[in-house]
Amino acid sequence: MKKKLLSAVIAGFMAATPVMAELTFSALSYRTGAYGNNGIPFADGYLDYFTLLQERDGGIGGESIKVIECETAYNTEKGVECYEATKGEGVLSYSPLSTGITYQLIPKVTADGIALHTMGYGRTSAKNGQIFRNVFNFPANYWDGASVGIKHLLDINGGDIKGKKIALVYHNSAYGKEPIRTLEELSKKHGYELTLLPVDHPGQEQKSQWLQIRREKPDYVLMWGWGVMNPVAIQEAVNIRYPMENFIGVWWSGSENDVLPAGAKATGYKALAFHAVNSDFPIFDDMKKYVVDAGKAAGAGDQVGTVLYNRGMYNAMLVSEAARTAQAIAGKSNISQADMIKGFEALEMTDEKMAALGLAGFGPSFSVSCENHGGDGMVAVAQWDAGAGKWNVVSDFQASDMSVIQPLIDEDSGAFAAENKLSPNCD
Amino acid sequence: MPDQLVYAMEVFLNGLMAGVLYALVALGFVLIYKASGIFNYAQGVMALFAAMTLVGVMEGQVPFSHLINAILGTKVHHFGWHLPALIGIVSTVVIMVVLAWLVQRIIFKHLVGQEPIILFMATIGLAYFMEGFGDMMWGSEIKKLDVGLPQGINLWIDETTYNIFDYGFFIDNLDIFATIIAAILVGGLVIFSQYTKEGRAMRAVADDHQAALSVGVSLNFIWIMVWSVAGFVALVAGIMWGTKSGVQFSLSLIALKALPVLMLGGFTSIPGAIVGGLIIGVGEKLFEFTVGPLIGGATENWFAYVLALLVLVFRPQGLFGEKIIERV
Amino acid sequence: MNNSDGYVTDDGRTIGGVVMEMKNITLRFGGVTAIKDITFDIREGEIRAIIGPNGAGKSSMLNVVSGFYVPQEGEVFFRGVKRPPVKPFEVARQGIARTFQNIALFEGMSVLDNVMTGRLTQMKAGILSQAIWRGKAEQEEVENREICERVIDFLEIQSIRKTPVSRLPYGLKKRVELARALASEPKLLLLDEPMAGMNVEEKEDMSRFILDVNDEFGTTIALIEHDMGVVMDLSDRVVVMDYGKKIGDGTPDEVRNNQAVIDAYLGVSHD
């Protein structure tokens, strides 16, 4: 039995022996499991963008693109298997789309010298590139999100939220706990009062939390949710008639999947975003022309233009731009994994570049450096309009409050450095 | 009256409501267990599957479209029709009956007379299979389920309680509705089992397989029937939870909410399931309300189990089972 | 016949003093009284039978002796010491072994392992020694294996040593159960209907084994049996029960001529 399987595995494994001729990227996606319904649009966007480059431009800098998709089901072990299975093929960068898997891969990619790009998730303190040499989490991380969320509240309150009551409804996991520290620091600074409301996975049942919100009437509710927790929370908020415009979710709580089940009453719900959340950009015409209509779309092809699709696409765009940068630096089109890291480290996203890509204003302009792998933490606020069935960005992209965040980052990355006997350096 | 007490009352009421939903899921377990001694772990997945099927039928999804497209390279997704809820529900019931037949025919026909634990494990296997099968058939995207159930705060209760305590209680219309449905469902089951031939046969089987056989009751038929009824209960539960949270993977986890209910109420007693459900619902909500803040909240996942565990340690037969006398 | 010291049976075996004594035992299940004020004793080396019609309370009596049921009233003396209400496994450790009316073997294990379970009370090796299978554990294993093999030879079940008991026919299972009980080298052996459901040959074998056990190892035996014939041939003294009461006690001949017993068996109406 076992022997037979083994041989079959060998067969399957051999079927995927390294081909270094092209630029290889990995898509550690999850289309199944508890979070599958959010993983699908992201994966589709990520894959479609590369397909677009391939179909329209014949790849990046003349090199054709190969993307290996690997299903992780948001499961760390599968993630490791995917990494080990694909790294042999000269994959230039990984985007695991799971905080858990990110923590798996950080030591591995460090040892193997491969770039790891975690956009809006993962280990926040990886922003400190002097310690996490080949881990990148631009353009924004959770602590930026928390900070900008508070900034938004400051803006709509004329700069003063002293004595306001703010509740954080969070997924009771590593991911959900991320913003707590930042919010506590900020509450010291701005004098608001923070209530923590954990919701255990999966978050199907949140009556207790929302009854408490109804009783204590916090002025604002922030949410760090994921999966089914989001629609349930928004539904409950609607049920208790909580003013939706005072309810702000992180970017992982701001997709159509989350608001649609609650119907019309969800209008006004806000969510943070570090990229555009609708589909009126020139690139989508190309997307339609070269990918969807050509029948080359990943998945069902029905997700184009949704928030998570855009995020996947944005992620792919940043990765491919990093590859271009790497090609420019290396002076050759067929770049190595080491070149790719340099590319990430020197990446500059200017408005011109974005415009040229048909993505004018899709995301903030920012630049990466060795000291700063996290970009400028530019985050905007989007609001849901159930009538029109679309999200609208209602604020400018604004930077997070580094005076609060930087110390936290130094602390955490310092701890990591000490634990692993690393010395910060940029050479 | 002190606020905390008023709040506690509100929490209590909502606990009752939540308990009804738990009981609804537990009901499916009890039915099958009574009639066939099978502890059906797949009940939760059945609820998910039923809800998926309902949405799929109503929205005119093409079953297995992913698979078909992958193999044939086609791009089929929708039939392009939208059916009214009633038709959807009816056709889903039919599908659940077919499912019941298949389950009995393919699996449990071959496991008659096995120890309970083997049957239990078999249903875990069934649960896994149906999880994959359901996703394969309808896709794993989240689906909005709307069969026109009312949802949101009940204003009447809000006002009346406000006039009494000058604090308006929050009761979700959906929960009230669920309670009514559950009541009707239980009433229906009682009538069915008391006054119909099949029902009496079912009770006979529950009491004693051999005896039932000897008076010419077809076990096979009864079991298929029971699985069908359980499938129907699953559909109802699926609709309730699906309306709350949309139809998606996590629906299957509601089975985990029902297990402690069963341990409390005993696996064989329908009233037990209901009372057990209410106790768990109220217990976990009140615990979260009182003790939760002190120990950091999110206690609901384990409270029910620990409570059930403690009860069992002192009453191994559960709250409603009768004492077990060991003999050699 | 006085209870003070032993006596000599007609086949010349000397029976010693009292091993087990039941004084005024009363056992109830809820409202039902299964045993009413029964007193009798079992002596060193004798074969003692408890007989009576169905529902007379024989099995309950045996369960009291084996400590599985604790009587509401009365005292149990084992080798002169009053026995406090104890757990069944403690009784077993005092050297009382039994078989069961409807076989209670460990179906998942081989014959040998089943017999070896009879030695569990004697195996004391520490967990570490067992884990590495060295020293005390291994030595114990071998010693006890030898004892068990002797019993296996004695009961002539060598050939099925390694067979899973689930595959054995009824008669053999009964024999294996007896082997398991004997393996513990009991001071008192209780047999609950050892010949129930056996054909004549099997019954004869079983009777032979019981007698052999008694005079090879000098084991004291108490047994319940329906079959009057068998009982009368086997046992030295007989207790007769009916409706939970003792209606007769003595040698087979005495019992045979006891009017109450005759009534009980011929079913004279009780009034």
Add this chain to the structure above:
Amino acid sequence: MFYREAGDFSKTYREDSQTFPIRFDRYRYYAVLLIAFAIIPFFLNDYWVNAIFLPFLIYSIAAIGLNILTGYCGQVSLGTGGFMAVGAYATYKLMTSFPEVSMVVHILLAGGITAFVGVLFGLPSLRIKGFYLAVATLAAQFFLVWLFNRVPWFYNNSASGQINSPERTLLGVPITGANTEPWAVYLFCLVFVALSAVIARNLTRGAMGRKWMAIRDMDIAAEIIGVNPLTAKLSAFAISSFFVGVSGALFFSVYLGAVEVGEVFGINKSFLVLFMIIIGGLGSIFGSFAGAAFLVLLPVLLKNVLVTGLGWPTDIAAHLEFMIVGGLIIVFLIMEPHGIAQLWRIAKEKLRLWPFPH
């Protein structure tokens, strides 16, 4: 022919009660050991170690542990994930608190701690039976996960709530952390696996094992022939949990290196290990290995065949995996409730007689 035991007699009871009474089996066993220890290490790369061998070896320990409790003592547990978490967090606390102490010590201690916790949650088994107990063990599962997620002390107050295993060396060779060599971690785990298997085998073939099996087959009879159910059941819980704890410790420190409790040690873990012993074979050490190998290899195989081979979408492969695993559970329960181990046994009995079936 191939498989002869003719002229292969056990002359002493010691010989007869050894693990492989038949010479042929014995030799095959030595051969396997030789290959595992002396040959495989030279042919390992990251993929084979991290994707196949480490999970296989570590799950084998967990399966052995659960098999002792469920397969030998008949107490079904759905708390395996929770107990693995205990092992993992115990190691984490130990290795960060006492960096200088050897990992071997830490892992064994973690096992011990888990054993203790296991006994605590095993106490109800004295009153609760069958799947009432199975469901009751879920209390352990959910409570432990909640606890490790809740109390910052367990993850040294790290910002993320994740635990990371820092680099530790054994005899100068790194066995945890980023810079480990495939062969090193493989051998490290293999040693634990081999020892676990031998110990488990010794315990189950001796007095302890007979007590457990007696309780499993008929607890009342067992008690009447002198088995103390308290000590028998609790010893099973303790030893089972010890192995599960060790596997959890390795799972975190050597295999994954970083763990978030809810995600890695959730209820699915409990079911996965349970499936391993059902498919592999209840009450069989070999079955524990077979089951672990099967469920570790199956997904990889399916992925390679369906996705890499046939180029199917990954989600379909994932769905199929669920269906196949679930289907196999059922098939095994119907066809062969004793799993792969039993099939293997039957095959051997056939081989013994071959080519003369009578």
